[in-house]
Amino acid sequence: MSQTPSKQTPGALAWARRKEAASRAWKQFRVQRSGLAGLIALGVIAALAILAPVLTDSDQLDVTKVDGPSLGAPSGDYLLGTDENGRSVLLLTWWGARVSLTVGLSAALLSVVIGTVIGVLSAHFGGWVSAVLMRFTDFFLVLPSLVLAIALSTVLDRGLFTIILAIGLTSWPSTARLVRAQTLSVEARPYIERARALGGGHTHVITKHVLPSVLPLVFANTTLAVASAIIAESTLSFLGLGDPTQVTWGSMLKSAASNGAVTTGAWWYLLPPGLGIVAVVLAFTLCGRALETVLNPRLRGER
Amino acid sequence: MTDLLTPGEQTEPPASTGRRSSSGTLRFVLGKLGGAVISVAFVAALGFLLFRVLPGDPVLTMTRGRPTTPEALAELRLRFGLDDPLWKQFLDYVGGLFRGDFGTSYAYSRPVGEMILERVGPTLLLVGTGTVLAVILGMWIGIRGAWEHGSRFDRTTTSLALTLWSVPTFWLGLLLLMVTGNLFPSGGMVDPSTPKEFLPQLLDIGHHLVLPCITFVAVVYAQYQLVMRSSLLEEMGADYLNTARAKGMREDMVRRKHAVPNAMLPAITLVFLHLGLVVQGAITVETVFSWPGLGLLLYEALSYPDLPLLQGVFTVLAGSVVAMNVVADLLYRVFDPRVRAV
Numbered sequence: 172m173s174q175t176p177s178k179q180t181p182g183a184l185a186w187a188r189r190k191e192a193a194s195r196a197w198k199q200f201r202v203q204r205s206g207l208a209g210l211i212a213l214g215v216i217a218a219l220a221i222l223a224p225v226l227t228d229s230d231q232l233d234v235t236k237v238d239g240p241s242l243g244a245p246s247g248d249y250l251l252g253t254d255e256n257g258r259s260v261l262l263l264t265w266w267g268a269r270v271s272l273t274v275g276l277s278a279a280l281l282s283v284v285i286g287t288v289i290g291v292l293s294a295h296f297g298g299w300v301s302a303v304l305m306r307f308t309d310f311f312l313v314l315p316s317l318v319l320a321i322a323l324s325t326v327l328d329r330g331l332f333t334i335i336l337a338i339g340l341t342s343w344p345s346t347a348r349l350v351r352a353q354t355l356s357v358e359a360r361p362y363i364e365r366a367r368a369l370g371g372g373h374t375h376v377i378t379k380h381v382l383p384s385v386l387p388l389v390f391a392n393t394t395l396a397v398a399s400a401i402i403a404e405s406t407l408s409f410l411g412l413g414d415p416t417q418v419t420w421g422s423m424l425k426s427a428a429s430n431g432a433v434t435t436g437a438w439w440y441l442l443p444p445g446l447g448i449v450a451v452v453l454a455f456t457l458c459g460r461a462l463e464t465v466l467n468p469r470l471r472g473e474r
Numbered sequence: 475m476t477d478l479l480t481p482g483e484q485t486e487p488p489a490s491t492g493r494r495s496s497s498g499t500l501r502f503v504l505g506k507l508g509g510a511v512i513s514v515a516f517v518a519a520l521g522f523l524l525f526r527v528l529p530g531d532p533v534l535t536m537t538r539g540r541p542t543t544p545e546a547l548a549e550l551r552l553r554f555g556l557d558d559p560l561w562k563q564f565l566d567y568v569g570g571l572f573r574g575d576f577g578t579s580y581a582y583s584r585p586v587g588e589m590i591l592e593r594v595g596p597t598l599l600l601v602g603t604g605t606v607l608a609v610i611l612g613m614w615i616g617i618r619g620a621w622e623h624g625s626r627f628d629r630t631t632t633s634l635a636l637t638l639w640s641v642p643t644f645w646l647g648l649l650l651l652m653v654t655g656n657l658f659p660s661g662g663m664v665d666p667s668t669p670k671e672f673l674p675q676l677l678d679i680g681h682h683l684v685l686p687c688i689t690f691v692a693v694v695y696a697q698y699q700l701v702m703r704s705s706l707l708e709e710m711g712a713d714y715l716n717t718a719r720a721k722g723m724r725e726d727m728v729r730r731k732h733a734v735p736n737a738m739l740p741a742i743t744l745v746f747l748h749l750g751l752v753v754q755g756a757i758t759v760e761t762v763f764s765w766p767g768l769g770l771l772l773y774e775a776l777s778y779p780d781l782p783l784l785q786g787v788f789t790v791l792a793g794s795v796v797a798m799n800v801v802a803d804l805l806y807r808v809f810d811p812r813v814r815a816v
Contacts, residue, residue, distance in 0.1 A: 314792050314796070315754060318788055319520075322521075322784065323524065326781070406643070406754075410761065428762075436655075445649070448640075449642075452640035456640060
């Protein structure tokens with residue numbers, strides 16, 4: 172056991188190798204201009220969202236404490252105008268980013284976890300487990316997810332948690348297919364057979380061998396999933412299924428539409444939340460596509 | 475969205491080796507139909523489960539935020555048969571479905587089936603026109619983009635598709651409404667003051683259709699373009715294209731007669747797999763433009779909330795998407811000799 176010059180433990184060795192792989196991936200990611208632009212945009216938006224309580228005064232979001240004009244046009248006091256209650260649209264958009272990002276990230280995480288578990292289990296165990304799980308996945312893959320999400324969020328109590336649940340529970344099937352395909356190709360390799368022959372059980376094979384090689388792809392997939400989760404969140408909020416106590420980009424657009432912003436031409440109320448959604452979704456999509464080119468062996472060399 | 479950007483896994487591998495035989499085809503068709511029946515049954519069961527089992531009390535959900543008396547609640551429970559044991563409710567529900575009976579709307583006191591039926595036409599009009607336009611536009615851009623891979627046209631259209639892909643449908647609709655002002659009607663399908671003759675009605679419907687249709691196409695075409703582009707790119711290096719060129723075929727003939735037909739097949743499957751997105755587009759576009767279709771009916775049902783109506787629309791929308799996918803599976807076998815005869 173002294174082939175390794177620095178006498179590392181197997182764990183440390185594995186980590187060193189992973190670190191090396193990560194830095195190689197970063198090198199490949201770095202040269203993709205659009206992906207890098209997406210990453211920078213995300214960094215800026217996330218920093219702004221996190222720092223919102225420090226940089227701004229949340230009192231200005233309270234309808235009872237503001238005194239701006241109703242649907243006022245942009246001015247020196249209100250750079251992006253005001254909403255129907257006299258609140259600053261700039262501030263609303265800024266704070267809306269927090270909820271939209273939180274919901275998008277948690278819903279994507281939930282969906283990816285479900286998809287990964289189902290994908291890995293169905294590929295690892297094969298046989299009837301695989302048959303049943305894939306039938307189940309195909310069924311949900313075909314089902315229009317927004318319709319199901321609408322149904323779920325109507326029957327459950329309104330709230331952020333319901334929205335996260337509704338999106339997460341309806342958007343996992345594509346992840347499951349992807350993870351299943353990747354797991355199958357990993358498990359066909361000889362080192363898995365070796366691990367099995369040496370007495371590695373299901374848990375050992377899955378956690379030590381399958382997951383580490385599937386997770387990079389899952390990570391790229393998560394980035395794309397956040398983008399669609401944010402769109403889904405805004406759509407559900409626009410349909411009035413969001414948490415009525417929270418300001419999100421979707422709920423802002425809903426109140427803009429129902430308070431005559433369209434007919435009176437209050438562009439300052441309609442544009443900022445929508446542009447926020449487009450910016451964040453585009454940034455996540457660009458990042459995700461770049462990550463995919465780096466991490467998905469199927470796509471290498473394309474595009 | 476995620477599956478759009480990672481195409482590939484979905485197409486089924488060609489059936490295992492075996493001679494082409496009519497009994498094999500029959501078995502295939504029967505198998506698919508059997509699967510379809512199971513899936514539709516799944517949809518129906520899911521509909522029941524969602525609306526009767528999940529919420530603590532459907533009657534409380536429906537009357538949320540409205541003043542009620544215990545007597546009124548008890549009366550409602552009786553009307554929807556909620557006091558019966560669950561298995562009896564389920565049997566009643568399934569029996570009703572077979573007779574085309576989706577129950578009675580809570581908000582409108584009308585049969586749900588009847589309400590759904592009168593909304594099918596407008597939705598088909600909007601979605602049909604929109605899908606045809608989106609497919610033509612998307613395929614054309616996708617084919618040209620892939621053929622001139624890396625050109626300015628390719629780069630511009632791909633970024634445009636990705637950007638439009640990131641735009642929420644309803645927001646685009648609202649913007650269009652605001653920008654066009656009074657140029658187009660802001661909602662509905664026909665103005666009540668339009669004369670009842672055929673031509674004025676047709677023109678008025680067309681006038682009302684413009685904005686919803688543009689919104690729908692703008693959001694949906696990107697998937698056709700990206701799928702067609704990546705599918706054609708995979709064919710680009712193929713040997714048979716060089717063979718065709720070596721025969722002296724002109725470049726655009728090579729594209730039209732050889733590359734595109736082969737690239738079309740995966741594109742068709744993916745397009746059918748993304749029918750859910752079309753439904754999604756219909757819901758938001760109809761809501762923004764008050765287009766009196768199934769999507770708007772769904773919105774009306776959820777904002778009340780009218781659970782029997784919601785359940786009916788859910789079952790119809792989900793069921794038809796599932797059914798369309800089976801049709802796609804069958805068509806795929808007709809179109810692609812490779813699947814049929816390997």
